[in-house]
Amino acid sequence: xxxxxEVETIARGLAKxxxxxxxxxxxxGQKKEPLKSPARQMAATLEQSRIAAVRRVGKHIVFDxxxxxxxxxxxxxxSRNRPDDxxxxxxxxxxxxxxxxxxxxxxxxxxxxxxxxxVHLGMTGRLQICSPEADIxxxxxxxxxxxxxxxxxxxxxxxxxxxxxxxxxxxxxGGMEPLEIDVDRxxxxxxxxxxxxxxxxxxxxxxxxxxxxxxxxxxxRAGIRPRRRAATITRExxxxxxxxxxxxxxxAIALGGSSISDYVDTEGKxxxxxxxxxxxxxxGEPCLVCKTPIKRIVIAGRSSHYCPQCQK
DNA sequence: ACTATTTCCTGGATGC
DNA sequence: TGCATCCAGGAAATAG
Numbered sequence: 333x334x335x336x337x338e339v340e341t342i343a344r345g346l347a348k349x350x351x352x353x354x355x356x357x358x359x360x361g362q363k364k365e366p367l368k369s370p371a372r373q374m375a376a377t378l379e380q381s382r383i384a385a386v387r388r389v390g391k392h393i394v395f396d397x398x399x400x401x402x403x404x405x406x407x408x409x410x411s412r413n414r415p416d417d418x419x420x421x422x423x424x425x426x427x428x429x430x431x432x433x434x435x436x437x438x439x440x441x442x443x444x445x446x447x448x449x450x451v452h453l454g455m456t457g458r459l460q461i462c463s464p465e466a467d468i469x470x471x472x473x474x475x476x477x478x479x480x481x482x483x484x485x486x487x488x489x490x491x492x493x494x495x496x497x498x499x500x501x502x503x504x505x506g507g508m509e510p511l512e513i514d515v516d517r518x519x520x521x522x523x524x525x526x527x528x529x530x531x532x533x534x535x536x537x538x539x540x541x542x543x544x545x546x547x548x549x550x551x552x553r554a555g556i557r558p559r560r561r562a563a564t565i566t567r568e569x570x571x572x573x574x575x576x577x578x579x580x581x582x583x584a585i586a587l588g589g590s591s592i593s594d595y596v597d598t599e600g601k602x603x604x605x606x607x608x609x610x611x612x613x614x615x616g617e618p619c620l621v622c623k624t625p626i627k628r629i630v631i632a633g634r635s636s637h638y639c640p641q642c643q644k
Numbered sequence: 645a646c647t648a649t650t651t652c653c654t655g656g657a658t659g660c
Numbered sequence: 661t662g663c664a665t666c667c668a669g670g671a672a673a674t675a676g
Contacts, residue, residue, distance in 0.1 A: 489655070
């Protein structure tokens with residue numbers, strides 16, 4: 333559910349609150365789904381590094397990590413680990429997390445080392461900043477203990493979220509940023525594709541960050557039906573689509589994203605763009621332009637909402 | 645090289 | 661009230 337505007341909102345909030353923090357220690361849960369990198373490598377990369385920046389790339393939250401103190405170890409090289417090598421996984425959450433402590437003896441390094449911690453929230457992932465005394469929620473998969481005494485926690489009931497580290501600071505989410513791409517590039521991306529435009533918009537290898545809500549909303553504003561094959565869309569319509577996508581995303585960011593179900597930002601505040609939805613979640617309700625009932629169809633397993641009158 | 649379909653996961657909503 | 665079933669969604673994996 334968090335798409336570009338929600339992730340942008342969350343990343344901005346985090347940047348405000350944890351930039352400059354040092355990660356002292358890391359606890360990682362025993363569930364393996366949320367971890368794309370080996371637990372030991374992730375913990376070792378995070379521990380003793382400073383959060384230099386937090387930013388959004390597509391739907392990913394990227395924490396830029398730096399380690400410029402000569403006394404500290406360089407980021408660990410890629411290592412194969414035993415599958416059960418999960419940092420202190422057996423510790424009970426109830427008594428407070430035990431934090432993965434001792435690492436290998438630091439090897440002095442001359443250069444400033446960079447790495448990244450990459451968080452994808454999936455459907456239900458959340459990053460919390462809280463005091464160590466705060467109750468640890470069910471489905472907490474990672475806890476970063478910060479030098480300020482606070483904790484940064486990753487909670488994700490459905491476990492569609494993913495955590496990974498990129499040792500070389502070269503994380504590439506693929507695709508292009510929808511708020512940066514120009515019309516010609518957009519046309520290049522979609523031209524000639526037989527797939528429905530809705531599916532193309534959701535393909536993160538083309539545009540990164542657009543999800544189900546903003547795809548439907550953009551197509552409505554552009555007057556294009558979600559099932560339209562990308563290849564049949566005219567240059568002029570692509571122009572309209574390009575401006576619709578950017579308009580929808582910018583408005584949504586300005587309102588703090590869409591709070592569907594239980595989405596809240598890092599401060600616990602809800603977004604308000606859901607109040608501006610013109611088709612998403614409005615099946616059967618009258619189109620705000622022409623009063624025709626909004627239709628809901630399924631495209632590639634995704635519910636898609638549109639006005640049969642306004643969209644062609 | 646593309647495109648379409650299936651799979652992963654749990655909580656909330658719905659139905660009997 | 662309780663139990664079963666369905667649905668939501670992103671992206672990786674699989675199949676064509």
